[in-house]
Amino acid sequence: MIHNGNSCAAPEDNAELETLYRCDICQSTILERIDPVNRICRCGRCGYVFVNPRPTQREIVRFYSRSTQYDPWLEEETGRNALWNRRLRTILKYRQSGRLLDVGTGTGQFLAVARRHFEVHGTEVSSSGVKIARDRYGLSVFQGELGSTDFGCTFDVVTLFHVLEHVPSPSSTVGRCRELMSDEGILLIAVPNDIYRLRSVARQVLAGAGIGRYRCPKFHGVSRIALNGSQQEIHLSHFTPAVLRHLLSRHGLSVSATTLDPYYVGSCAKDEASARRRYHLHLLFYTLVGINLYDTMLVVARPTRTGTPQ
């Protein structure tokens, strides 16, 4: 293998790391190291792809609590309002009122939009996110992880918008969401489509053919985590539709709809129009062919009637 300095180089930082010895989803100990450069493992049984070793949760909470973490969000507040309204319209196809819980709500902007229809609740590990939710939107958001939260009620809608890829245990998070859902409730999960999006698939093909700078021994579609400020987000998991479906089924949930998550935020009207066109082209392809090559995926899940959480 030829290592190209630019494409294989991994950013370094001094983050405290932890190593996993079991798959979080199926508990298998058969873990393949598929990309040593970017510290990527894959479960040999269920196919779950994840970062290992990875920064500890303490490092991650510290990273997301930086006072500047949400500055880009606030600068894009108008565009993000449009984004949250798009997602809200998806929810309204299934539920028009009731109690809604947004897990990992960030600044709470989605809750501020959704409270026109729902009684809203939220959780967030970032202290700076919780502060913005309170000061800017007048929201009382629980600061902490979902597992430590007791609401004393169940929810008609639970949302995980680009959260599951960040949490240390997707299995615990989904299991706790199921506990918090009413039996008629819905769970919406949006995650990046890191592995099967068009760019990743193209790079994997080029790597397989040994072409150009893609020849280095890495798993294309993911990048190595860095907590040194060079990245805005930390993705600990990289999901495929099949793995997501398997994860949900293990917790007594079944997928009732899958689509693309219109995650784009345009910095100007021209960018917005371009992003919208790209999204709709991918949506059309997915509708006609059944293959999602877009950057994101969105799943709507419901409790199974006979499903027993494992």
Ligand SMILES: [Zn+2]
């Ligand atoms: Zn597994």
